[in-house]
Amino acid sequence: MYRVVTPQTEAELEAYYQLRWQLLRKPWQQPLGSERDEFDEYAHHRMMVDNNGNLVAVGRLYVSGDEAQIRFMAVVPDCRDQGLGTRMVQALEQVARQLGVRRLVMNAREEAVPFYGRCGFTVVGEGPISFGKIPHRQMIKALTSIHQIRHRPELCDELQRQWHRRIPISEKMGIKIIQYTGSRFKTKGNLTANLNMHESMFAGSIYSQCALTGWGLIWMQMQEFGLSGDIVQGSGDIKFMTPVWDEPTAEVQGRLRERLMPLQAGERVRIELNVTLYSGEQKAASFTGRYVILPH
Numbered sequence: 001m002y003r004v005v006t007p008q009t010e011a012e013l014e015a016y017y018q019l020r021w022q023l024l025r026k027p028w029q030q031p032l033g034s035e036r037d038e039f040d041e042y043a044h045h046r047m048m049v050d051n052n053g054n055l056v057a058v059g060r061l062y063v064s065g066d067e068a069q070i071r072f073m074a075v076v077p078d079c080r081d082q083g084l085g086t087r088m089v090q091a092l093e094q095v096a097r098q099l100g101v102r103r104l105v106m107n108a109r110e111e112a113v114p115f116y117g118r119c120g121f122t123v124v125g126e127g128p129i130s131f132g133k134i135p136h137r138q139m140i141k142a143l144t145s146i147h148q149i150r151h152r153p154e155l156c157d158e159l160q161r162q163w164h165r166r167i168p169i170s171e172k173m174g175i176k177i178i179q180y181t182g183s184r185f186k187t188k189g190n191l192t193a194n195l196n197m198h199e200s201m202f203a204g205s206i207y208s209q210c211a212l213t214g215w216g217l218i219w220m221q222m223q224e225f226g227l228s229g230d231i232v233q234g235s236g237d238i239k240f241m242t243p244v245w246d247e248p249t250a251e252v253q254g255r256l257r258e259r260l261m262p263l264q265a266g267e268r269v270r271i272e273l274n275v276t277l278y279s280g281e282q283k284a285a286s287f288t289g290r291y292v293i294l295p296h
């Protein structure tokens with residue numbers, strides 16, 4: 001088990017800078033002290049520790065108005081490729097969101113570009129070349145799209161990235177999470193990407209958006225309550241009421257905590273959810289999805 005913590009004491013800060021130097025400066029024969037800069041005093045520092053208190057990762061966020069820079073990110077070699085780097089980026093991003101940041105920027109080492117790409121960053125240009133030999137790329141991530149989300153926006157962001165990565169058609173359909181309040185979960189689709197020959201939304205896309213929206217609510221609440229399991233759809237019925245000519249939004253509501261709890265005891269859970277899809281303001285489809293959550 002690893003935890004993201006803020007270095008507080010002198011000793012913790014020393015250990016934090018020491019790891020920064022060891023991972024990011026020492027391999028390039030840079031002296032002690034080169035791992036710090038003039039923004040450290042005002043920046044947000046995070047580190048990751050294991051169960052025994054050993055430091056395994058570091059990362060820094062420097063906020064300037066509605067923009068923030070991620071810098072000095074590193075994970076010890078033995079702990080890489082286990083998702084710790086991703087968790088560190090998420091932790092820094094969460095701080096940024098809480099402070100009203102709208103855009104994250106960074107200079108990523110060339111070999112770390114795919115990693116940041118998976119974290120939602122896009123390359124926008126060339127960056128500096130450190131120590132005369134490490135080329136960087138400038139990368140940015142806009143935080144505006146889920147900025148309006150009231151509850152756990154970082155989880156919504158994570159879910160949206162998972163959907164786009166693991167269910168590529170959801171990206172083609174333009175499905176985006178637009179609200180989560182802890183009980184209400186809402187997505188929107190891109191009408192133009194889902195048109196049928198009548199210039200309204202394809203029925204299969206309506207079904208998919210509804211099914212994914214119900215699935216999403218369950219996933220969000222499982223994450224919130226620290227539960228794990230595979231969510232599969234057992235069956236689903238849909239009633240189409242009117243053609244979807246306008247932006248499709250799908251909405252589902254539920255507080256699932258009690259119903260999900262048997263997962264903790266390794267029991268399978270069944271949940272039925274009603275999802276409504278709107279065409280603009282008008283109710284256009286009503287979907288009932290029956291999901292089964294299989295404990296890991």
Ligand SMILES: CC(C)(COP(=O)(O)OP(=O)(O)OC[C@H]1O[C@@H](n2cnc3c(N)ncnc32)[C@H](O)[C@@H]1OP(=O)(O)O)[C@@H](O)C(=O)NCCC(=O)NCCS
Pocket residue numbers: 023073074075076079080081082083084085086087107108109112114115116118
């Ligand atoms: C870049 C760096 C911070 C990433 O940290 P990390 O802990 O390895 O990151 P993650 O484990 O979250 O992701 C790394 C890869 O492992 C994969 N991965 C994530 N979780 C995984 C898991 N549970 N099991 C297997 N693989 C996993 C990811 O898909 C990712 O692949 P990608 O590189 O193609 O995107 C780390 O490699 C590092 O410290 N590098 C040296 C310093 C550096 O370059 N810092 C960045 C300066 S800009």
